[in-house]
Amino acid sequence: MPGNAPAGSRAEPTGDAVYRAMREDIVAGRRMPNERLVEADLAAAMHVGRAAIRSCLVRLEQDGLVVREPNRGARVRMVTEAEATEILQTRAVLEGLVAREAAVRATPDAVAEMRGILADMRARIDADDPLGYSDANARLHAAIVRTAEHRTAARLIAGLKAQVVRFQYRTILVPGRSRSSLREHTRIVDAIAAGDPDRAEAAMRTHLSQVAGTIKESPHTPGAF
Amino acid sequence: MPGNAPAGSRAEPTGDAVYRAMREDIVAGRRMPNERLVEADLAAAMHVGRAAIRSCLVRLEQDGLVVREPNRGARVRMVTEAEATEILQTRAVLEGLVAREAAVRATPDAVAEMRGILADMRARIDADDPLGYSDANARLHAAIVRTAEHRTAARLIAGLKAQVVRFQYRTILVPGRSRSSLREHTRIVDAIAAGDPDRAEAAMRTHLSQVAGTIKESPHTPGAF
DNA sequence: TCCCCGCATTTTGTTGACAATCTGGTTCCC
């Protein structure tokens, strides 16, 4: 087991904290796309040296969350609709791989957890709680990724997800989407429980294709975040 | 077209050049795994400030090519065999996606180019030139990726490839591997030429499964690079 | 009125020095 990050140990004192905070700001939409990220301002706002900000911006650029032009500074990266589609296609095959691995490795405990989350999702639909549903949705995908024990795919998926959370909110408001989504998720979990990798992968891929289709069809809401 | 890096423009004056050089050093194996990367030394060796090296190391860490521990510096990342397998699995699904897209988008010109490369590969086998074959191999994959016009997948694949080039050389020496490899590649190109996405994806995935299998079965050669 | 040129401002890129931390060997005490 190649030492993954020991959860308890301290990482880069300031640098890592700043990175996480900034990243969270961007993915949560607190920083608007195309917003300029001036190093001095950020440093002052976060009570930290400019060097830390700089290093952080480099990392975020590598993550694809910001763009940095040579002598013109950094801006929050604008993800176009076409690119969001690309990203979702990519996520689809990666999560397909993860579902496949999960089907191979799933323990009864893991399956039980997934079924529990499915039940929660159903409850959220009945309670007409789209945000709660969305949250349970995320938990289910996370559980599948965890079960797969595939660090490489997990890392890539996390990176891609961060780039498109902004588009996510569109799907959770489409009427009737939740019910079909739940059906799709149930099929995925069934395949994993049955230990059928092919079916698990196929189910995951059709699920994410549906999501992509929903995003493409849903209307633009430019400044709506 | 969301402005990709305009090839001709100048990027970060020093930073980008240093990054590319260092990356090439690691990928090409001129820096051994686990080798310590001391900022001051690198800065002196490359005639550049420590800040540039620092920024470069941060980028390489995000690429997964180096590991940086808090106050203990950076080292070239050691990729275990198990991890190489993970990476190849991931590449398999990503290149599968790319092959699928290529099948949809392929123009007659693109297909002609691929067939030309296939012919070259055949010639290299007959000439008993494994390095030339390996090179043509890379060119074919690159041509497929180019045809697919899928920037997201292309970026991820490039990142993964960089991490495992070190293992690549094992496969090209396995006797008889070249001929089956050529067969697999021919099937991929046939499917792309026929505009059959499903078959293209399947062919690419079986091909990369074979590669993964070959790597796993081939013997360790610890210090051999 | 419109366009082009030069200047001041803003912001990034770079350098150097200093502080904090870790490593490894040494010494002192039991």
Added chain:
DNA sequence: GGGAACCAGATTGTCAACAAAATGCGGGGA
């Protein structure tokens, strides 16, 4: 003799100041 504290060397993390570059504005000329 063994183990723990300690000290010197090395290396990273941080900061402040300087230099280079780009942007935007205002003035001058056609």
